[in-house]
Amino acid sequence: MASIKPQTRPKEPDVFFDVHGDQEYGSSTDEGEGPDANSQSGYGSDPEIDYSEESDDTPDEVVQEDIEKFKSTFKGIAQRFRLINRIGEGTFSTVYKAEDLLYDKHDNQWDMEHKDASKWAPPPLKRRRMGDDSIPASMQRQSQKPKYVAIKKIYVTSSPIRIQNELELLHDLRGCDSDYFREMTIADMRLYFRSLFTALAAVHRHDILHRDIKPTNFLYDIHKSRGVLVDFGLAEKEGTDCAPCICRDSSNERREKIQNALTFTGQQPSTGYPKNDPRPSRRANRAGTRGFRAPEVLLKCTDQTTKIDIWSAGVILLTILSRRFPFFNSADDVEALIEIATIFGSRRMKACANLHGAVFETTIPTIGEKGFHLEKIILWATNRSGKNERGEEEKLPPDELQAVKFLQRCFELDPQRRISAEEALRHEFLAGAGEEGDYDDEVKML
Numbered sequence: 127m128a129s130i131k132p133q134t135r136p137k138e139p140d141v142f143f144d145v146h147g148d149q150e151y152g153s154s155t156d157e158g159e160g161p162d163a164n165s166q167s168g169y170g171s172d173p174e175i176d177y178s179e180e181s182d183d184t185p186d187e188v189v190q191e192d193i194e195k196f197k198s199t200f201k202g203i204a205q206r207f208r209l210i211n212r213i214g215e216g217t218f219s220t221v222y223k224a225e226d227l228l229y230d231k232h233d234n235q236w237d238m239e240h241k242d243a244s245k246w247a248p249p250p251l252k253r254r255r256m257g258d259d260s261i262p263a264s265m266q267r268q269s270q271k272p273k274y275v276a277i278k279k280i281y282v283t284s285s286p287i288r289i290q291n292e293l294e295l296l297h298d299l300r301g302c303d304s305d306y307f308r309e310m311t312i313a314d315m316r317l318y319f320r321s322l323f324t325a326l327a328a329v330h331r332h333d334i335l336h337r338d339i340k341p342t343n344f345l346y347d348i349h350k351s352r353g354v355l356v357d358f359g360l361a362e363k364e365g366t367d368c369a370p371c372i373c374r375d376s377s378n379e380r381r382e383k384i385q386n387a388l389t390f391t392g393q394q395p396s397t398g399y400p401k402n403d404p405r406p407s408r409r410a411n412r413a414g415t416r417g418f419r420a421p422e423v424l425l426k427c428t429d430q431t432t433k434i435d436i437w438s439a440g441v442i443l444l445t446i447l448s449r450r451f452p453f454f455n456s457a458d459d460v461e462a463l464i465e466i467a468t469i470f471g472s473r474r475m476k477a478c479a480n481l482h483g484a485v486f487e488t489t490i491p492t493i494g495e496k497g498f499h500l501e502k503i504i505l506w507a508t509n510r511s512g513k514n515e516r517g518e519e520e521k522l523p524p525d526e527l528q529a530v531k532f533l534q535r536c537f538e539l540d541p542q543r544r545i546s547a548e549e550a551l552r553h554e555f556l557a558g559a560g561e562e563g564d565y566d567d568e569v570k571m572l
Contacts, residue, residue: 185211222277229273307446312525316559317351325355327547330432333364339438340418360413371429373481417454424459427482433541440536448507471497478539500530528555
């Protein structure tokens with residue numbers, strides 16, 4: 127068992143979590159992180175293109191040489207775009223991630239963030255006290271982010287007719303609204319998630335983990351209120367290539383095993399990293415898309431269940447309720463755990479880590495002990511965290527509160543207590559969703 131140590135900066139708070147790891151911090155590559163995992167890598171229509179998650183890293187020498195060659199052959203591109211990295215390469219084209227240096231010179235009405243900048247602006251900063259229930263300052267900072275685009279270089283071997291056809295299709299699609307989730311009502315959400323959890327229940331009845339639940343893997347028809355769950359490339363049978371994890375034991379058995387392990391190795395819990403760690407490494411499946419992976423996946427639980435899909439579905443619901451995508455946007459497992467800890471608090475995260483024989487410790491001041499209520503986070507995210515006309519604190523309406531209660535069941539840190547797909551369909555938030563609408567349609571037909 128080896129410690130995973132995050133890279134820390136001098137004089138800044140750090141985070142520490144001790145898991146059974148076989149790789150150093152930041153050296154692993156997450157499976158299943160397709161084009162939509164990074165919003166810039168989903169462009170292009172080359173069917174044989176291979177996208178990577180290296181867009182934010184310093185390109186290697188070969189890629190840098192390719193970028194310089196591209197800039198030299200395409201005169202003036204360096205004045206319009208800052209090429210960052212190569213994010214995809216296929217038979218007919220290569221895709222680069224780039225920063226749009228002239229973004230402010232264009233008509234950006236298509237950009238939802240630009241269009242609704244004032245509507246979705248965070249509330250003023252508040253002084254943060256450790257362990258209180260206010261919104262953390264880290265979640266309130268909003269700086270001007272660079273605007274990224276995908277630049278597609280099409281090879282001369284591609285047919286001119288094919289290139290023209292693609293450009294014409296993209297032109298026809300110009301102005302299409304891709305932010306339907308921002309306009310979804312609670313009734314729309316109920317229909318969406320009843321369809322999603324119906325699909326998950328069917329998959330889970332066969333003890334199959336999908337492992338990559340995210341919006342782009344659930345093809346939903348807003349007109350028919352039905353969806354199709356797709357992309358089973360990471361799916362596996364529950365129990366495949368797994369090993370016993372103490373998360374399945376009772377609390378007393380788990381406590382005894384942890385104490386015995388510490389006694390055997392002669393170590394005591396501490397916020398540090400042993401120079402020579404005698405513990406064997408732990409290997410566990412970490413496949414999935416960043417931002418949607420459950421805490422037990424991040425903590426390398428060796429006995430993962432179908433409940434990891436429920437957590438991912440909960441992330442989708444939180445995204446829709448908060449009108450923010452992506453809600454979680456970490457670069458690696460450590461940052462992902464920090465994001466979760468910011469919401470749930472250090473106390474619950476420590477308990478969650480202990481479930482899987484790991485230790486979670488942090489000195490980051492914005493991570494309080496208690497965390498924050500999901501209701502407050504949604505109010506803040508939708509710019510409703512102030513007071514209403516009567517001088518009262520804003521509160522979510524009853525239908526949204528019902529959705530939040532359902533979200534809490536999906537976000538149980540203990541997978542054993544997390545709601546199942548079958549149970550979700552009987553939850554008041556989803557039970558009966560769509561039945562009234564079907565009845566109305568029948569009445570209209572009569």
